[in-house]
Amino acid sequence: MAQRAYSDTASSTRTDRGTEYEIIARVTYRIKQAAQQGKRAFPQLVAALHDNRRLWTVLAADVSAEENGLPPELRARIFYLAEFMQEHTRNVLAGNAKVGPILEINTAILKGLSGRRANR
Template sequence: MNAIRQAQNAYGQTNQPIRTMRGTEYETVARITHRLKSAAAKEPFDIVELATAIHENRNLWALFATEVADNDNPLPKELRAGIFSLAEFTNSHSSKVLRSEASADALIEINTAIMRGLRDGGAAA
């Protein structure tokens, strides 16, 4: 392959759309929510798969909590507080799910609401 063809391939137009931060957040929440749904619906029950999905979801919500706790975060204070509260609930409820004291439905519903907000361009909390 000659140098011109290599340059065209490297710097030419791609078929991939440019991802926005909101789009990346949506894809991440969607991927984790899909894993939660899949693990929660699995018959027979697979605790390793569920624990892995919950761990990923907890990490996601820990990141959200860290971001909204930053004073430089541009979101309105009320929205930041709501997201932080959801992160706390998610962490607490996840423990109940892992102890078989609750279902993952609430975690899935919260993530779905966040995805709806990200998709619609509005605040989701």
């Protein structure tokens, strides 16, 4: 019960930015793990990529909303990345592309959410 009480408190104090970070970090980890295991983990890769697509669909919808407070240029860039993720994921699933760019983009977003600059 103590663990449950603590986790309820921890989740209630998490910021939106922290929640976004956690979700992106988890899906990125799952993609990386499945990709490292090769063909035998293809079902896990498909599931992780599906969740990543859903995540980027939500991000695209969020930045498309009129009430979104981000600067217009940043909103446009995030929307473009969401479109890229959809297309690149389609290519990965068809066997025509690698997951590297997906991992790189998610990692750059994680660095941005944590306040660190991407190494570029």
